Structures are given as structure tokens and as C-alpha cells.
Amino acid sequence: MGIEKEQLGLIACVCCLLLVVFTLCVGHQVSAAELEVVLLADSFDDTADAPDPRNWQITRFNDFKKTIVDVMATQTPAETGDQNDQPVASNNTKETSSGSEGKLRLAMNTIGTDDSTVKYLGVRSLQAFSLEKGLIIECDLDWNQGGGLNNGSYMAAGLYLCPTQTDESPVKEDRFIKFEYIGTPPTINARSMLAIGRKGYLTQLYNENWPAENRKGRDIGKPHVKIILNTTAIAVYENGELVYENQKFKPGFLKAYVHLQMSSHSNYPLREIYFDNVKIKTLDVHE
Secondary structure, eight states, rough: OOOHHHHHHHHHHHHHHHHHHHHHHHHHHHHHHTTEEEEHHHHOOOOOOOOTTTEEEEEEEEEOEEEEEEETTTTTOOOOOBBBBBBBBOSSSSSOTTTTTEEEEEEEOOOTTTTTEEEEEEEEEEEEEEOOOOOEEEEEOOOOOOOTOOOOTTTEEEEEEEESSSSOOOGSSEEEEEEEEEEEETTSEEEEEHHHHHHEEEEEEEEEETTTTTTBBBBBSSSSEEEEEEESSSEETTTTTTEEETTTTOSSSEEEEEEEEEEEOSSSSOOOEEEEEEEEEEEEEOO
16 A cells, blocks of 8 residues: 555656646747847838839849839739830739738849840848847748749749848859759659859759759749858758758858848740748847
């Protein structure tokens, strides 16, 4: 009888200990979540026509036949009227309003343009964000497969981080980081790539081991991209799955402007891609 009481007491102690450990773990998770501070959030739902000028500056580099940078309703991905060589909002009447669902559209026509250049179009955050406490950038990217895109060759779209302010493209600057999707000729498939640019040289950190593997690319659909980095490490997630991590990463800068950008070579008809649900957060770490 005494032995049974001792066993019951021991079981009770173990249960209490497990409860304490569980409580501490849950409390730690809640605290960590509370440290994330939103610096910029844009779901492109409450702005008619143009991207919000309080958040974004339109960027462009090299020559185009036609460009479009606007905010449009998600249910009506249609081409707007002719806008000769200017990145402007569309003049259609399909506007988003408070409570509606919108997305940022980037589109370009490069037929008849200079064959020796790649053309870049996008938006840049007005604010530069510090990397020192840790920076989280996430967004949805729609490659427009099944929505009008029938050839993704020599097209790319993704996120850029650049320490210097430019209204053209980060590729012109001394340093930048990019995670983008690149079309794989001759289909609408794509592959992802993470790279860092330094003084005109591009170093690929991750490229899905292409072309040794999956040379034809893949149907990327509408991936949710999340990048977490600071001055010593970086991690990249696609649809919640970790695709790249480096704990000894050195970007070479302490702050960065965030670019949403697409690019294309010459002689392609109008092609458009979309960004949505952009969030930029920092970790407000208390000493």
C-alpha cells in the first residue's frame, strides 16, 4: 500500500513537471510572436488604380513598348488601354474599393525593343528597413499561369533588397539580394533562384540545382514567399517550406529598400504578373 502511494506521488510529480514545461514552452512561443512588429502591410485592397504612393515608388529600367503598373480587382485580370512606354495606372473603370480584393499588377510589352538589354519594371518601398534586429518580408506572387500567360521564357519576377535608393533597378547598384522566379524556355514553367549581387557580379546561393535537375522547371502557381534575414543569417520559405538557410550569411549592408519587380528580354508581347499581401516586419528585441 505504501509502495502504491509512493508510485502515485511520483506520477503526480512528473505530471506537474510536464505541465510546467508545457506552460513555459507555450509562453515562449507567444512572447516570440509578440516581438514581430509590422512596418508595412499592403494587400492592395483599398487603393484604386495606382499603388499607394505612401508606400511605393514605381521603378523602371531600359526600354519598353508598353508598361502597366496598377492595382486591379482580382476577379478581372484584363489588359488596359494603350499606354505608350510609360509605367502608369490603367484607365479602366474596374477600381478596387474598401473591403474589395485587389492585387498589384506589373505588365510589359517588349516587342521591337533593344535586343541587348533586359527590361525591369516594378515598385520600391519608400522606406528603407533595418536588418540589424532581423527583417521579415513576405508576399504572394502570381505567375499568371492559366490566366493569360502562355510563354514565360526570359521572364522573371520576385523580391529584391537593395541598400541604395533607386528609381530604376537594383541590378544597377553595387549591392542587392534577390529571390525570384525565372521562366524556363519554352514553357510557362519557372524555377526559383536566390542570389546576391556585388559590384556587377552575381553569386547564386540557391537555384533548385538547375539545370542538372528539373530542367523544364515546374508549375509554381501562386507561391507565398517569405524571407527572414539579419546581418548574419538568411532563410527563405516557399509556401511555408524552408528552401534555403544560411547561418553565416553576410549581406554587406545594414538597411534595405524592398522592390517588387519583374523583368523580360526583348520581343515579347504584353505579359503580366501580380503581387499581393505584402508584409514587412521586424523583430523588436528587448535587451
